[in-house]
Amino acid sequence: MPKAYAFTEHGGPEVExxxxxxxxSPGPGELLVAVRAAGVNPVDWKLRAGKRxxxxxxLTGPEVLGSEVAGVVARVGPGVEGFAVGDPVFGNPVTGGYAQYTLVPASIAAHKPDALSYVDAAALPVAAATAYDGVRQLGLPAGSTLLITGAGGGVGVAATQIAVHFGLRVIGTASAGKKEFVESLGATHVPRGPRLAERIxxxxxxxxxxxxxxxxxxxxxxxxxxxLADRTKLITAAAKETVAALGGAPVARARTSAVLDEVALLAVAGVLRPHVTATYPLDRADEALRAVEDGHTLGKIVIEVAS
Incomplete structure (x- = not known):
């Protein structure tokens, strides 16, 4: 049977x-995808820990980890149009990405461009799409100044590049060790620590x-x-439960194939570099997730399921 990395109950790494x-088996509107690569994200361990x-x-049984994949369509469910067996695709799985096979709704899948590797494509559906949705949501005119907190992580790296592409001036907070990396993305780096607002x-x-x-x-x-003078220009992908009290809002995720197509085009054009800094085989999925859960990763980590 196909192999997968899952959690069997809510808790820490010991439940993986x-x-x-x-x-x-693909149902109506679904694709069965033979996974080539799966992105690793903080949401993966948070779901394991009990966030739903x-x-x-x-949770009613084992739940496979992983929220973004790239691979090849192995079977097509009833009612699916625009996809065929053998198509290279990427998107958001509903049965977990740290696996040899997974299900991806056709509505949140997109065709992988030939110029985009499976590893880079697997880094786009969560981090890059969240970044794209957020920058679009803010709707800032060119020349505006955008502060991105956590600019050295997966979403932050993508958001910085997209914002710079849209003509925004970006200030990015990150650890002192990520200064050179954040500045290479086109942002002004401000290290985390005391007097943060003053230093920004x-x-x-x-x-x-x-x-x-x-x-x-x-x-x-x-x-x-x-x-901020206008708190409606405060959005978050990290504190959805508390941002409303501050006058802001969560990132409004579109979760559509069209957004995936857009970020793929940006990646192919060289505007958006996924910055995959480490890859792990499926049999080391635990190590890949630990690297992200420790909170000190630079860019994106991807699990290579098949070559």
Missing amino acids: AFLDLPEP RPGQGP REAAPDGRVDAVFDLVGGDGLAEVAEL
């Missing part, structure tokens, strides 16, 4: 396990920022919110 699971997606029921004002060209794209949450969210 390599399992042999039946090949899933909106509308998601309780000093780094801003006119002493202010026009919008905040938060990817860190925590106590610092309220501090950076004070930088």
Whole structure:
């Protein structure tokens, strides 16, 4: 049977396990995808720890980890149009990506361009698509100053590149060790630490920022919110439960094939570099997830399931 890396109950890393699971069968509107690569994201370990997606029921059995994949269509479910067996695709799976086979709804899948590798394509559906949705949501005119907290992580790297492409001035917070990397993306780096808001004002060209794209949450969210004259220009992908109290909003995810097509085009054009900094084989999926869960990764980590 196909191999997968899953969690069997909510908890810490000890509830994770390599399992042999039946090949899933595509239902209406679904694609069965033979996975070539799977992106690793913080949401993966958060789901294992007990966070559930909106509308998601309780855990009833093993749940395969992984929220983004790239691979080849192995079977097509009823009612699917625009995809055929053998098509290279990427998207958001509903049965987990750390597996040899998974199901991907056709509505949140896209054709992988030939010029895009499976590894790079697997880094796009969560991080890059979230970044694209967030920058679009803010709707800033060129020349505006955007603060991105957590600019050295997967979403932050993509958001910085997309914002710079749209003509925005970007200030990115990240650890001191990521200074050179963040600046290579076209942002002004501000290290995390005490007096953060004050140091951001000093780094801003006119002493202010026009919008905040938060990817860190925590106590610092309220501090950076004070930088804004218009709190509707505060969005977060990290603190959805608390941002409303500050006058902001969560990132409004589109979750469509059209957005995936857009970020793929940006990647092929060289505007958006996925910055995959490490890959792991499927039998080391535990190590890949630990690297992300430790919170010190630079760019993206991807699991290579098949060559």
